[in-house]
Amino acid sequence: MTPSRHTDRRPADGSPVARVCVDVPLAHLDRPFDYLVPAELAATAVPGTRVKVRFAGQLVDGWLLERTERSGHAGRLAYLEKLVSPEPVLAPEIARLARAVADRYAGSLADVLRLAVPPRHARVEKETTPEEPTPDDVPPDDVPGDDVPADAPRPARIPSPTTGVPDPPTGADGWGAYPAGPGFLRALADGRAPRAVWSALPGEDWPARVAEAAVATVRGGRGVVAVVADARDLDRLDAALTGALGPDRHVRLSAALGPARRYRAFLAARRGRVPVVIGTRAAMFAPVERLGLVAIWDDGDDLHAEPRAPYPHAREVLLTRAQLGGAAALVGGHARTAEAQLLVETGWAREVVPERATVRARTPAVAPTGDDPQLARDPGAATARLPSLAWTTARDALRADAPVLVQVPRRGYLPSVSCADCRAPARCPHCAGPLALPSARGTPVCRWCGRVSAAYACPECGGRRLRAAVVGARRTAEELGRAFPGVPVRTSGREEVLTRVPGGAGLVVATPGAEPVADGGFGAVLLLDSWALLTRADLRAGEEALRRWLTAAALARPATAGGRVVVVADGGLAPVQALLRWDPAWFAARELAERRELGFPPAVRMASVTGTAPAVAELLAEARLPEQAEVLGPVPADDDRERMLIRVPRSRAAALAEALHVAAGVRAARKAADPVRVQVDPLELF
DNA sequence: TCAATCCGTATC
DNA sequence: ATACGGATTGAC
Numbered sequence: 001m002t003p004s005r006h007t008d009r010r011p012a013d014g015s016p017v018a019r020v021c022v023d024v025p026l027a028h029l030d031r032p033f034d035y036l037v038p039a040e041l042a043a044t045a046v047p048g049t050r051v052k053v054r055f056a057g058q059l060v061d062g063w064l065l066e067r068t069e070r071s072g073h074a075g076r077l078a079y080l081e082k083l084v085s086p087e088p089v090l091a092p093e094i095a096r097l098a099r100a101v102a103d104r105y106a107g108s109l110a111d112v113l114r115l116a117v118p119p120r121h122a123r124v125e126k127e128t129t130p131e132e133p134t135p136d137d138v139p140p141d142d143v144p145g146d147d148v149p150a151d152a153p154r155p156a157r158i159p160s161p162t163t164g165v166p167d168p169p170t171g172a173d174g175w176g177a178y179p180a181g182p183g184f185l186r187a188l189a190d191g192r193a194p195r196a197v198w199s200a201l202p203g204e205d206w207p208a209r210v211a212e213a214a215v216a217t218v219r220g221g222r223g224v225v226a227v228v229a230d231a232r233d234l235d236r237l238d239a240a241l242t243g244a245l246g247p248d249r250h251v252r253l254s255a256a257l258g259p260a261r262r263y264r265a266f267l268a269a270r271r272g273r274v275p276v277v278i279g280t281r282a283a284m285f286a287p288v289e290r291l292g293l294v295a296i297w298d299d300g301d302d303l304h305a306e307p308r309a310p311y312p313h314a315r316e317v318l319l320t321r322a323q324l325g326g327a328a329a330l331v332g333g334h335a336r337t338a339e340a341q342l343l344v345e346t347g348w349a350r351e352v353v354p355e356r357a358t359v360r361a362r363t364p365a366v367a368p369t370g371d372d373p374q375l376a377r378d379p380g381a382a383t384a385r386l387p388s389l390a391w392t393t394a395r396d397a398l399r400a401d402a403p404v405l406v407q408v409p410r411r412g413y414l415p416s417v418s419c420a421d422c423r424a425p426a427r428c429p430h431c432a433g434p435l436a437l438p439s440a441r442g443t444p445v446c447r448w449c450g451r452v453s454a455a456y457a458c459p460e461c462g463g464r465r466l467r468a469a470v471v472g473a474r475r476t477a478e479e480l481g482r483a484f485p486g487v488p489v490r491t492s493g494r495e496e497v498l499t500r501v502p503g504g505a506g507l508v509v510a511t512p513g514a515e516p517v518a519d520g521g522f523g524a525v526l527l528l529d530s531w532a533l534l535t536r537a538d539l540r541a542g543e544e545a546l547r548r549w550l551t552a553a554a555l556a557r558p559a560t561a562g563g564r565v566v567v568v569a570d571g572g573l574a575p576v577q578a579l580l581r582w583d584p585a586w587f588a589a590r591e592l593a594e595r596r597e598l599g600f601p602p603a604v605r606m607a608s609v610t611g612t613a614p615a616v617a618e619l620l621a622e623a624r625l626p627e628q629a630e631v632l633g634p635v636p637a638d639d640d641r642e643r644m645l646i647r648v649p650r651s652r653a654a655a656l657a658e659a660l661h662v663a664a665g666v667r668a669a670r671k672a673a674d675p676v677r678v679q680v681d682p683l684e685l686f
Numbered sequence: 687t688c689a690a691t692c693c694g695t696a697t698c
Numbered sequence: 699a700t701a702c703g704g705a706t707t708g709a710c
Contacts, residue, residue, distance in 0.1 A: 020698080024699075033698040056697040057700050073698050669695075 012042030015067035023061040028665030030108040034071035048088030052081045091287040106657040107310025116285035121263035180352045188216040195349035197340045198332035202554040207240035222292025223275040229301035250276035253283040281314040294318040295330040300337045300547045335547035341588035363582045364556035364563030368571035390566045398505045402523025407552045421463035432598045512548040521557035530569040546575040605653035610643045611676035623663035626652040
């Protein structure tokens with residue numbers, strides 16, 4: 001680049017101005033900047049391309065958002081320095097979506113674009129051109145191998161001659177088991193935009209159902225984005241889609257693919273070569289032509305929350321896409337989140353649920369049992385410290401040559417404080433935050449507002465004594481093998497996740513989210529140590545416990561085929577009740593009502609501001625918060641930082657996000673030191 | 687009186 | 699971030 005070349009440059013004849021989003025992380029620079037398009041880039045510097053521009057003296061990356069005739073900028077415009085690639089990787093609708101997501105989460109467009117478009121891989125980009133597809137676009141190692149469950153792919157159907165896309169199934173199975181299901185599929189095929197909150201039946205082959213919804217949408221000439229929580233779910237969905245749609249009508253997109261394969265899959269979608277993109281949350285921004293359906297499975301799984309700024313949640317991103325693009329939406333799971341319930345109650349989405357008779361026919365028999373581990377009469381139970389009902393249930397299943405699933409929680413859940421008498425979580429009388437005991441014999445202190453509750457009395461039972469929950473009962477799992485000598489014990493957890501186990505007698509000990517599918521279903525499912533799940537210091541503890549139980553219990557055979565579930569928990573607790581009755585909608589409605597009462601999300605919009613105490617104070621002093629905003633805290637966060645919570649009515653959500661974004665910008669412009677993290681809808685509230 | 691430096695502000 | 703401008707300070 002010689003200096004003389006600069007003097008040669010002249011602006012392009014048509015639309016000489018490029019509006020560019022510069023890739024800098026500073027909040028106050030979150031707006032487009034205008035540059036001149038040099039004549040030689042007139043045809044190639046199109047909207048959606050990556051460019052390099054000189055910005056404040058340095059060369060930075062940017063996104064060309066649009067080309068215009070004139071600029072509103074009073075000063076002199078600089079030229080685009082370079083076109084990184086002529087590939088318009090940023091589709092216009094994704095640019096719009098990214099802006100909406102940035103606004104919702106008090107973040108910058110550049111931050112969201114970094115999440116939305118994978119890093120360029122030049123070699124991959126050159127492999128193919130939009131005109132000549134190659135068969136190598138989905139490489140062999142993108143396709144799941146032999147370890148993928150055999151049940152997941154549907155048998156290939158004869159493609160209909162006109163479209164090449166098979167007909168959806170009919171009858172009382174599949175979507176036919178849900179009264180609103182067939183109508184939902186019809187609407188997808190007809191090009192309409194139905195929105196569904198789907199409560200999947202136990203034993204449901206959910207990957208097949210999602211694949212059928214995708215097929216219906218593709219039949220209607222539209223595209224699909226479907227997001228699942230982890231690699232194992234993705235393998236299952238991939239296999240189902242391969243069966244339903246063939247091997248080359250979809251791509252999988254996840255960060256785990258690595259840069260080259262990820263960019264290859266991304267390009268295939270962007271170039272309109274495949275109508276369906278499936279993936280983990282990395283796929284939530286995937287460009288798809290004529291988007292007709294967004295789907296998310298198990299939206300309560302916290303893996304759906306993006307850990308990088310501005311921390312968007314896959315469900316919210318997908319619903320925003322559906323809203324902006326007039327696409328259908330499918331929010332499915334065995335459980336139902338309070339957020340999904342809100343969609344139903346506001347009328348934004350409709351329920352797709354089975355009738356009670358169908359539920360009864362498909363559910364295993366669920367029974368609660370106390371968590372007293374003394375059971376001397378059964379020596380095996382005593383060894384494993386199992387309640388006797390759990391032990392006898394497992395024993396019976398094993399005798400019937402059926403596999404048994406034992407769910408144990410992961411370690412690391414923070415105990416909170418509960419009433420020693422009735423075990424109701426202890427909440428701050430002032431702000432309803434969680435109480436904690438700073439020392440064993442101290443007075444409880446609110447973790448949100450810091451107020452001391454010296455005279456705490458349980459609102460449920462009037463009890464005045466408090467107890468801290470005890471964590472860690474993994475030993476129970478290790479001792480199980482000894483309780484059932486001669487029975488093979490396999491574990492599935494963080495280190496090694498089993499996808500599938502054979503149908504004979506055997507024990508599988510799994511942590512939540514790592515439960516394998518069993519051939520023919522599990523004869524028994526034991527849900528142990530639920531006390532640790534239910535007493536987590538988390539707003540979503542009950543919802544999360546039920547989600548994990550339903551997900552595990554859904555792997556059991558129906559009661560009619562001998563399937564039994566034992567949950568070691570007090571049968572009077574609401575999540576346990578919901579499990580016994582297999583009624584996730586009832587629990588979600590109850591949960592949402594409670595959150596309305598307490599002023600918690602999603603009934604209200606919350607944001608958190610985390611940083612050093614002076615930095616947090618400065619940001620909040622700067623922020624012009626909406627009038628109804630309530631500021632809670634400070635609560636201590638990691639390494640001498642602190643956290644403030646701001647809550648507003650949902651109608652003020654946009655104003656809150658904007659106020660925080662502007663305040664962060666003012667701070668960044670002034671000093672740039674002492675970072676503050678702003679999070680809208682933080683997953684963890686305390 | 688001029689230049690070196692500091693601080694604040696814009697970055698096209 | 700960096701780079702520029704206006705104000706400020708200090709030495710001639």
